[in-house]
Amino acid sequence: MSDIARNQSNPNQITAAKPGSDQGENDLPPEALASKGPSKGLRQTTLLSRRFGLQAALLAAALYILTCGSANAELTATLSASTLLPGQPVVLTLTQTGAAGAAINLEPLQLDFQITNRGSRSEIRVINGQRQNRQELRLTLLPRRTGTLTVPALRAGNDVTRPLTLVVAPTKTLDATLLSVPNGIAQEQPVASPPLAIEIEARVEPAQVRVQQQVVLTVRVSSPKMPPSGHLHEPHIAAARVLPLGEERRIENTNEGNLQVYERRFAVFPAKPGKLDIPAQRFDAWRTAGGAPVPFESDALSVDVQPAVAAPATSKDNIAWLPARALTLVEAGPTAVRLAPGQTLTRMITLRGDGVMAEDLPAIPLQIPFLLRMRNDPPRLWNEHTPNGVIGYRSERVLIGTSEEGVYQLPGAGIDWWNTETERWEQATLPAWTVTVAAFISENRRPAATWNEWPPAVEDSSKGSIAADTNSDSDVPTSPWWTAFWPWFWGFIAIIVITLLVIILVRRREQRPAPEIGMVAPDEFPVTEQTSEEPFDATISKLQQAYDRGDANAAREALLDWGKQVWPESVPANLSQLALRVEPPLRDEIRLLDKAFFSPTPIDWTGSPVWERLASAVTKSANEQKSSGLTQ
Structure with missing residues (x-):
């Protein structure tokens, strides 16, 4: 009784004890152990019942949460508008609440709609100890046709949305009923645009080509009012390679007015024979007021691709199929080259293919002997894009040279190709090369210097020995070595003397004082002893007649003649120079005459x-000169 009461009053002590443990029992006397037997079984039973009860409660709570979550799982769909104009987008919002379910299958939407944009958002809330999940998927849809469209039921696991109806009106008026979006933000009423x-x-x-022959695809977008603004998708053609060639914008004059044109070209290379289908090309036009782009598509095209033509019997067995509009081999430089032993030469050859990509051009077959070939550089490939197609280039550089003298023949290179313009096989060739490897010998080259004893040694008869006479060959020079030096020495001295004379003459001329040209008053000018009044009278008479007739040209000639008589050593070239040598008022009168020649008004x-x-x-000048002579 006391033990049970003690256990009930202190349950923590019983809970802390492990089942089946006999901790503390060894310390009790045998009488106490005997009296404690019934209470031990009761304590173990109570502990087990409490543990199983706690686990059962936790399991029941988990099952309840899962059951409630699965029961509350829901998938809904809403549209931002029920009526649209062609080219206007609509937003489809898919909301999934409850436990996280499977992914939503969007394939049924592809039939009548194009998904242009998508966005997702997820929320997790805990309310009153319950967890709530909310996932939202927003899809921007662009209708593919007009009329009454149906957004089909979409499935995510066991959850299915209800179908929705959307009307795409072909008219320019719009009477749409907007649905409230899940986030509660009101949307603006769409405005119709032309x-x-x-x-x-x-x-x-x-339209008909051979395999790997170039086809030029031209996509043209035109608008009568303004330049078309949008995005032109690049073509994706199966079993063909596509290379952009460039774009062009221009204005064309038509009977209805100017037409704004945007044009792009592509080079298409079919990879296999048969019918090559080119899908419709798409252009997404942008509206000035914003909104989703409006798609425009062209008609689908097809090209008849014929198989390759067999090589002619005269060609090599391993000839490659190479269709092109033109193929040329170009090499700069002469075909006959001479090298010294050990000297090198770089040979550069370029293969140009019109209508062929550089990656398809074959290696240039250069048959160079092993003794001449020293190094091959990696080929250089590049493409040139033109409105008429692509032009491929392949450039190869070879370094040749040898130390073995001789004459080497290098056969010309040749490449067989199919001419797509003439529909026949042709060959691009290079002429053969001749390389001569030999030492260069110059007839005017001076022989090597030979050193001899000078004066030559003579026999010494007293000693009975003969001095050695070295270099008695025929190439010994007959004159001392300095005889060839004197012409160069005297030539150098002559150049120095001439240079000094020129410098002295130039300096003397610069230092010579220039003749002083004094200014003459209108009533006096220099008259030399040899000069009388008669020559001036004739000039003055001409000047008077010119002034009387109003002849400006004759007056100018008379004044210049007068200046020539006054200053014979420094003749004035024009009236401006003459005016600078006289004093007013004569200066002003001469300048007035000079101004009359260039004035726009009389x-x-x-x-x-x-x-x-x-x-x-x-x-006056003549009288003064006579009086001065009499005085002397």
């Missing part, structure tokens, strides 16, 4: 008595 006047056209040239230059001033000056 349709885009865009046309897309695709064509191929030629100028009265005949009012000044220039000849009278010159005549009085001549008389």
Whole structure:
């Protein structure tokens, strides 16, 4: 009784004890152990019942949560609008609540809609100890056709959405009923916009080719009002290689007005014979007001691809199939080359293929002897993109040279190819080479210097010995070595003397004082002893007649003649120079005459008595000269 009461009053002590443990029992007396037997079984039974009860409660709670989560799992679908115009997108929101389920199958949407964008969001909430999952998938759909469309039921595991109806109206008016989006944000009513006047056209040239022959695909997008703005998808053609050639924008004049054109070209190389299907080319046009792009597609095309033509019987067995519009081998330099032993030469050959990619050009067959070939550089490949197609280049460099003298023949290279313009086999060739390896010998080369004893040794008869006479061959020079040096020495001295003379003459001329040209007053000018008044009278008479007639050219000639008589050593070249040598007012009158030649409006230059001033000056100068002579 006391033990049971003690155990009940202190349950923590009983719970802490491990089942089946006899801890502390060895310390009790035998009487106590005998009296404790019934209470030990009761304590173990109580402990086991409590453990099993706790585990059962946890299991029941987990089953309840899973059952509630699976029971509350739900998949719903909503649309942002129920009515659209062609080219307008719609947002489909898929909401999945409850436990995380399987992925949503979106394949049924591909029939009538194109998925242009997608986004996802997930939330986890714990309310009153219960966990709630919410996953949201937003899809931007672009209808593929007009009319009444149905968003099919979408499945995610065992959950299925309900079908939704969407009307794509072909008219320009719009009466749409917007549905509330899950996040509670109200959307704006879409505004109708006029349709885009865009046309897309695709064509191929030629329509029938051989295998690996180039086909030029041209995609043309045109708009009458403004340049087409959008994205043109690159073509994806099965069993063919596609290489972009470039784009072009231009304006074309038509009967209906200017047409804005955007054009792109592609080079297509079929890989196998048969019918080559080229799918419709797509252009996504952008609206100026924004929104989703509007797709435009061209018609699908096809090309008839014929098999390769067998090589001619005269060609080699391992000839490669190489169709091209043109194929040329180019090498710069002469075909006959001479090298010295040990000298090297770089041989560069370029293969150019019109309508062939550089990766398809074969290696250039250079038949160079083993003794001449020293190093081969890796080939250089590049493509040139033109509006008419691709042009491939392959350039190879070979370093040749040898130390063995001789004449080496290098056969010309040749490549067989199929001409797509003439539909026949042709061969691109290079001429043969001749390489001569020999030492260079110059007839004018001076012989090597030979050193001899000078003066030559003579016999010493007294000693009975003969001095050694070295280098008695025919190539011993007959004159001392310095005889060849004197011409160069005297030539150098002559150059120095001539240079010094030129420098002295130039400096003397620079230091010579220039003749002083004084300024002459209008009533005086220099008259030499040999000069009288008669030559000036004739010039002044011409000047007076020119002023009377108003002849500016004659007046200018008369004034220049007068200046020539006054300054014979430094003749003025024009009226401007003459005016600088006289004093006013004569200077102003001469400048007025000079200005009359270049003025856009007529100028009265005949009012000044220039000849009278010159005549009085001549008389005065002559009288002064006579009086000075009498005084002396």
